[in-house]
Amino acid sequence: MVTTKIDKIAVLYLDMMAGFNVAVIVKLEPDFSEGNVSYNPDGTLNRAETKNILGPHSAIAVNAAFYAKVRHGAKISIGTMGPPTAESMLQQAQILSDADELFLYSDRIFAGADTLATAEVLKCGILKMGSKMDIVFSGHRASDGETGQTGPQTAWKLGMTFLGNVIEYEINEQERTVRAKRLVRLQGIYDVIEEIEAPLPVFIAIDPSYKARFSTVSQRLAYEKYQREAAARAQNFKQYLKIFNASQIEADPKMIGIAGSPTIVYKVERIPKGKATRQADVIDGQDAEQVAKAVSRIRQALSTMVIK
Amino acid sequence: MTDGDYRHVYIVIEHEDGRLLQVSLEMLGEARRMMDDFNKRYSSKEKVVAVLLGSNVGEVPKILIAHGADAVVCADSPELRHVRNTIFTKVISQISLDKGIAEKVEPEYAPQFKRPRYLFFGADSIGRHLSATVMAELESGLASDINKLVVADLQITHQNKTGGKPITYDKTLEMYRPDFSGFLWTTILCLDNKNPALQKDYHPQACSIIPGVFEVPKEDSTRSGTVIEYSPRFDEKDLLVKIIDRKVIKSEIDFDSAKAVVSFGRGVKDSPEENIKMIESLASEIGAQIGITLPLSKRPFSVSQSIDSTYLIPDRVIGISGRKVSPKVYFAIGISGAMQHIAGMRDSELVIAINPDEDAAIKNECDIFVRGRMEDVVPVFLEELKKQRQVVQA
Numbered sequence: 001m002v003t004t005k006i007d008k009i010a011v012l013y014l015d016m017m018a019g020f021n022v023a024v025i026v027k028l029e030p031d032f033s034e035g036n037v038s039y040n041p042d043g044t045l046n047r048a049e050t051k052n053i054l055g056p057h058s059a060i061a062v063n064a065a066f067y068a069k070v071r072h073g074a075k076i077s078i079g080t081m082g083p084p085t086a087e088s089m090l091q092q093a094q095i096l097s098d099a100d101e102l103f104l105y106s107d108r109i110f111a112g113a114d115t116l117a118t119a120e121v122l123k124c125g126i127l128k129m130g131s132k133m134d135i136v137f138s139g140h141r142a143s144d145g146e147t148g149q150t151g152p153q154t155a156w157k158l159g160m161t162f163l164g165n166v167i168e169y170e171i172n173e174q175e176r177t178v179r180a181k182r183l184v185r186l187q188g189i190y191d192v193i194e195e196i197e198a199p200l201p202v203f204i205a206i207d208p209s210y211k212a213r214f215s216t217v218s219q220r221l222a223y224e225k226y227q228r229e230a231a232a233r234a235q236n237f238k239q240y241l242k243i244f245n246a247s248q249i250e251a252d253p254k255m256i257g258i259a260g261s262p263t264i265v266y267k268v269e270r271i272p273k274g275k276a277t278r279q280a281d282v283i284d285g286q287d288a289e290q291v292a293k294a295v296s297r298i299r300q301a302l303s304t305m306v307i308k
Numbered sequence: 309m310t311d312g313d314y315r316h317v318y319i320v321i322e323h324e325d326g327r328l329l330q331v332s333l334e335m336l337g338e339a340r341r342m343m344d345d346f347n348k349r350y351s352s353k354e355k356v357v358a359v360l361l362g363s364n365v366g367e368v369p370k371i372l373i374a375h376g377a378d379a380v381v382c383a384d385s386p387e388l389r390h391v392r393n394t395i396f397t398k399v400i401s402q403i404s405l406d407k408g409i410a411e412k413v414e415p416e417y418a419p420q421f422k423r424p425r426y427l428f429f430g431a432d433s434i435g436r437h438l439s440a441t442v443m444a445e446l447e448s449g450l451a452s453d454i455n456k457l458v459v460a461d462l463q464i465t466h467q468n469k470t471g472g473k474p475i476t477y478d479k480t481l482e483m484y485r486p487d488f489s490g491f492l493w494t495t496i497l498c499l500d501n502k503n504p505a506l507q508k509d510y511h512p513q514a515c516s517i518i519p520g521v522f523e524v525p526k527e528d529s530t531r532s533g534t535v536i537e538y539s540p541r542f543d544e545k546d547l548l549v550k551i552i553d554r555k556v557i558k559s560e561i562d563f564d565s566a567k568a569v570v571s572f573g574r575g576v577k578d579s580p581e582e583n584i585k586m587i588e589s590l591a592s593e594i595g596a597q598i599g600i601t602l603p604l605s606k607r608p609f610s611v612s613q614s615i616d617s618t619y620l621i622p623d624r625v626i627g628i629s630g631r632k633v634s635p636k637v638y639f640a641i642g643i644s645g646a647m648q649h650i651a652g653m654r655d656s657e658l659v660i661a662i663n664p665d666e667d668a669a670i671k672n673e674c675d676i677f678v679r680g681r682m683e684d685v686v687p688v689f690l691e692e693l694k695k696q697r698q699v700v701q702a
Contacts (some may be wrong), residue, residue, distance in 0.1 A: 016395075032603065032606040032607075032610050033607065035568040037608060042351065050689065056606065056607070079341045086597065089449070102454055105663070114449065115440070115450065116443065116444065116447070116448075116449065116450070119444065132443075138385075147440075147452035147453065148436050148437075148440070148452070149439070149440035149443075149452055150440075152393070152437045152440035152441045152444070153440045153441065153444040155441070155442070156397070156440070156444035156445060157444055158443045158561045161393070161394055161549055162394070162437065162441060163393070164393070164433075164436075164437040165433060179552070183433075184433045184434065185432065185433045186329060186432075186433070186434075187329060187330065187331065187432055187433075187519050187520075188323075188329060188330045188519075189324050189327055189329060190556045190557070190693060191556070191557050191559055192554050192555065192557070193554070193555045193557055194390070194551055194553070194555075195551070195553040195554070196392075196549065196551050196552065196554045197549070197550050197552055198548070198549040199545075199548050199549070203436075206392060208622050209623075219701050220694065258467070259468050259506055261449070261468075261497075262447075262448050262449025262450075262498050262499070263384075263449035263450070263496050263498045264449060264466060264469065264496070264497055264509035265494055265495070266462070266496065266497045266498060267494075267495045268333050268492055268493070268494050268495075269492070269493050269495075270491060270492060270493070270593050271486060271491060271492065271493045275672070276671075276672035276673075277654065277673055278659065278673060278674055278675050279675075280661070280668070280672070280676060280677040281675065281676050281677070282666065282671075282673050282679060283462055283676060283677070283678055283679065284678075284679055284680065285327065285662060285679055285680025285681075285684060285685030285688060285689075286680055286684055286685065286688060287679040288688060288692065291678075291685075291688050291689055291692050292555045292692050292695075292696075293694050294660065294678070294689075295689065295692040296412075296633075296675050296696060297658060297675075297676070298594065298637050298658065298693070299697075300569055300593060301636045301637050301658040302595075302636055302637055304636065
C-alpha cells in the first residue's frame with residue numbers, strides 16, 4: 001500500500017512531538033529451523049551449508065522497539081555489524097519494526113573481533129546513527145554460541161544504564177523515565193520479577209519471553225498503520241540503508257577487530273566422550289517382553305518415596 | 309611487567325539476602341584447587357579473594373572463608389542489597405583496582421599491585437551481565453560459560469599479540485568453553501598485546517563459570533582468612549535507578565516436584581507434531597514433566613502454535629543453558645546426549661534412553677538403552693505402562 005503524503009506528514013509530526021529515538025542492534029545468525037540447518041556427521045553445525053537469518057533473539061528486540069513506535073511514535077534505527085550479505089536481514093528487521101533507518105557496519109577490519117571489540121564497533125555505529133538515543137535494544141544472546149555480553153558491553157561503552165532480562169517495559173515521556181520488569185533467575189533459590197525505574201537513556205536487553213501487548217483500539221490501529229508502512233518501506237529497504245566502514249564510524253583501529261580483542265581462540269577440539277557413568281542394559285524397543293521388564297523397573301522407581 | 313603487577317584470583321560472590329547461590333561456592337572450590345596447584349608450581353603465595361557486595365551480610369564472610377577464600381572484601385551498604393548493574397559494576401571495578409585492599413590481602417607485593425590476575429563470575433542472570441560490564445570498564449577480556457580451567461605457560465605466536473614472534477605467556481588461564489551444540493570445546497585465552505605496535509596489557513583474565521559444573525568444597529570452619537571492609541563511593545546519578553518492587557515467582561514449568569521427566573530432542577523431527585503428542589501421552593501416564601534439549605528451543609520445526617508455545621520454549625530446556633533436574637525416572641527420547649544436555653540430567657535416578665543409534669553418547673549415560681525409533685517404541689511403552697498400572701490398581 002502507498003502511504004499518502006498526509007500520512008507521512010502526520011508521522012513526521014508525531015516524531016517531532018515525541019522526539020523519541022530508539023536503536024536496535026541485531027545479529028545475523030544461522031537458521032536453526034529444520035530443512036535449513038545442516039549438521040556435520042559429528043554433530044557440529046555445518047556453517048557453510050546453513051543459511052543465515054535475523055537471529056530469533058534479535059527479532060524479539062526488534063519487536064520491543066516496534067512497541068515504542070506504536071505507543072510513542074518513536075523513530076527506529078537498526079544497526080548490525082556484519083558482512084555485506086547482512087543487508088537482507090536488515091530488510092527482515094524493517095518488516096517487523098517499520099524502521100526509519102538501517103545501518104550496516106561492514107569492514108574487513110572488523111573480522112575476528114571478540115565481544116569487547118564488537119561492542120566498540122557497535123558503540124561507534126550507534127553514535128553515528130545521527131540521533132541521540134533514548135533507548136537502545138539488543139537481544140538476549142545469539143543462538144550460535146555468542147555470549148550475551150555484547151549488549152551489556154555496548155551499553156557500558158555508551159554510558160547508558162543497562163537493564164537485562166527485560167520482559168516488559170513502559171516509557172514515561174513526561175518524566176523521561178522507563179519502568180521495566182526483569183526476570184532474574186537465582187539458581188537454586190528462586191526466580192524474581194524485579195520492577196525497576198531508571199532515567200533515560202537506557203539500554204535494554206530483551207528477555208526471550210517478551211511479548212508486546214497492544215490493549216486499546218487506538219494502539220491496534222497504530223499497530224496496523226505502521227505494519228502497512230513497514231511492508232511498503234521494506235520493498236525499497238535500500239533507500240533506508242546506510243553502509244559504513246570503520247573510518248566512517250570513526251572507530252579507532254586499535255580498539256576493533258583482532259587488534260582490539262583481548263581474547264583469542266587458542267584451540268578448538270571435540271569434547272571427549274565422557275567415561276560411561278552408567279552401564280546400560282540394551283533392549284529392543286519392539287520386544288514387548290523386554291519392554292515389560294523395563295516398565296516394571298520404572299514403576300518401581302516411581303513408587304519409592306520422594307524426599308526433597 | 310613484574311611479578312607483582314597482577315596477583316590473585318578475585319571472585320564475585322552472588323547471594324540473595326545472605327543466602328549464597330551455589331555457583332559462588334563452586335567457584336571458590338575451583339579457585340582454591342587452582343591456586344593451591346599454582347602456588348606449589350610457582351612457589352608463590354597468591355590468594356583466593358572473595359568480593360562480596362550486599363547489605364547486612366552478617367556471617368557470609370565466614371562461610372566464604374570456610375569454603376576456601378583467603379580474604380573476603382566486603383562492601384556492606386543498604387544501597388547494595390540488590391544488584392543494580394551500574395552501581396555493582398563500579399564498586400566491583402573499584403575493588404579490583406584498589407591498592408589499599410591489595411595491601412591487606414598481601415602486604416609484600418602491594419606497592420607494585422595493579423590488578424587481579426584472574427577474575428571469576430557466575431554465568432547466570434546476575435554474573436553474566438556484571439561480568440560483561442565490569443570487563444568493559446576494566447577494558448580486559450572475558451570468556452563466558454566456562455566449564456574447565458587450566459593454568460599453563462604457553463608459547464604463543466600471533467600476528468597481533470606477539471607481532472608474529474614466539475613469546476611465552478606465563479601463568480595463562482586456559483578457559484574452556486563448550487559450544488552451543490555441546491560437541492566442541494573452545495579454549496579461550498586473554499593475552500596482553502606484546503607486539504610493540506599494539507602494546508597493551510589485558511588483565512585480569514576473566515571468565516564466567518557455568519553453575520553446577522564444579523564441586524562445592526567441603527566446609528572447613530577451622531580455616532582462617534582476612535575480612536576486609538570496603539566503603540564504596542556512589543555516584544548520585546546512579547542511585548536514581550531504583551528497584552521498586554521484587555516478586556518471587558515459581559517457574560511455570562515445575563521440574564522440582566515432578567517424580568519423572570520425559571525429555572525429547574531432535575529425534576522427533578520426522579513427524580514432530582505426532583511425536584510430541586505421543587510423548588505428551590507418555591508423560592501424562594507417569595505424571596512426568598516434559599523437558600527439551602537446547603536446539604529444540606530454537607523452534608526448528610513447524611508445528612502447531614499450541615505445541616510450539618507449550619513445549620519449544622527456553623523454560624523447558626534441560627542442560628547447561630537451562631534447568632538441572634534429578635527425578636526418579638528420566639526418559640531421554642531422540643536425544644543424542646551432548647554434554648550440554650547431560651549436565652542437566654546426570655543426577656536422575658533411573659535413566660531410560662530411546663534412540664535408534666547405539667553409538668549415541670546417551671548410551672553411556674543411561675540405565676536402559678532402548679534401541680529403536682521413537683515412533684515404534686513409545687507406543688509399546690505406553691501400552692505396557694497402562695497394563696502395569698492396572699495390575700497395581702487391581
